[in-house]
Amino acid sequence: MSYQVTLKASGKQFTVQKDETLLEAALQQGITLPYGCKNGACGSCKGKVLDGQVEHGQHSASALSPADETAGGTLFCCAHPKSDLLIEAREVQGAGDIAIRKVPCRVNAITKPSADVAILKLQLPAAERFQFLAGQYLEFLLKDGQRRAYSIANAPDQEGPLELHIRHLPGGFFTDFVFGTKDTALKEKDILRFEGPLGSLFLREDSKKPIIFVAAGTGFAPIKSIVEQMQLKKIHRSIHLYWGGRRPSDIYLDELCQLWAKEIPDFKFIPVISDALPEDRWTGRTGFVHQAVMSDHPDMSLYQVYACGAPIMVNAARKDFSSHCHLPEEEFFADSFTSAADLATN
Numbered sequence: 001m002s003y004q005v006t007l008k009a010s011g012k013q014f015t016v017q018k019d020e021t022l023l024e025a026a027l028q029q030g031i032t033l034p035y036g037c038k039n040g041a042c043g044s045c046k047g048k049v050l051d052g053q054v055e056h057g058q059h060s061a062s063a064l065s066p067a068d069e070t071a072g073g074t075l076f077c078c079a080h081p082k083s084d085l086l087i088e089a090r091e092v093q094g095a096g097d098i099a100i101r102k103v104p105c106r107v108n109a110i111t112k113p114s115a116d117v118a119i120l121k122l123q124l125p126a127a128e129r130f131q132f133l134a135g136q137y138l139e140f141l142l143k144d145g146q147r148r149a150y151s152i153a154n155a156p157d158q159e160g161p162l163e164l165h166i167r168h169l170p171g172g173f174f175t176d177f178v179f180g181t182k183d184t185a186l187k188e189k190d191i192l193r194f195e196g197p198l199g200s201l202f203l204r205e206d207s208k209k210p211i212i213f214v215a216a217g218t219g220f221a222p223i224k225s226i227v228e229q230m231q232l233k234k235i236h237r238s239i240h241l242y243w244g245g246r247r248p249s250d251i252y253l254d255e256l257c258q259l260w261a262k263e264i265p266d267f268k269f270i271p272v273i274s275d276a277l278p279e280d281r282w283t284g285r286t287g288f289v290h291q292a293v294m295s296d297h298p299d300m301s302l303y304q305v306y307a308c309g310a311p312i313m314v315n316a317a318r319k320d321f322s323s324h325c326h327l328p329e330e331e332f333f334a335d336s337f338t339s340a341a342d343l344a345t346n
């Protein structure tokens, strides 16, 4: 048995099965409602039922008091429908709609797809959920008050651990620890704490414009998150992905990108290498990644660009794309942290 749910403010609708929660159904159908714990404890998902009836599962009275409930207050993470519904709910439109929190996590796995890149998988406590927008980042809270920022590389709607891509900068306080080149090394099961989600680099879903992604090095991480989220939400836009590195090994998930180019309609992948050595036998595009984009797209007036990587690349792309290729300034999105992470935060 399924019911129709209508959001009062936007008029958007989704269907919900009797045994599903309203939150589960909304997220699955591409409507992003805010949430925290997903188990009735935090109150982040609270809204109102204006018309119709729901049955509440177990929840804490601090998240929804009996008086709130009588007034129509509803925790969408533990409410099941008993009829068609008209609801009042805050939709997540941008980064400011998600609460920033401090969250503990456990290192689930550390793998090295290339000599100087580590992929870290982080497991959250069983009752903890972490909402973010594809493309955003988190900051590790380290001893002595230090922080290190890394983009999240998996899609928010994917179940499972959080994924981060970390490039080794020899001598760096945190990355030496991750790569085990210090006395102590990060290992599986270690506990870390982070704060997030942060950052304003996320997919603008209200646009249908073709997209150019420009990544340098581990600046690929937030782009991976966005592409995977687009696949999950079945968002179809024309995509050109340019990924630049010094040597071919810097394109450390080349196979994944080649697979996307085969499987996703209207998706092109262009790796660009600036300092290939003869033994690399590189036969693809060469030079600086942002220049490769400009030579392929002399007119970007109808595009959106998302750029991540070292500041020198991001700044050059921001300036040159608008002054030479007619990209409207408001259609260029980048997070300076990612680039800072590549060069300075370590």
Ligand code: FES
Pocket: 034, 035, 036, 037, 038, 039, 040, 041, 042, 043, 044, 045, 046, 063, 075, 076, 077, 078
């Ligand atoms: S998400 Fe925490 S109460 Fe619903």
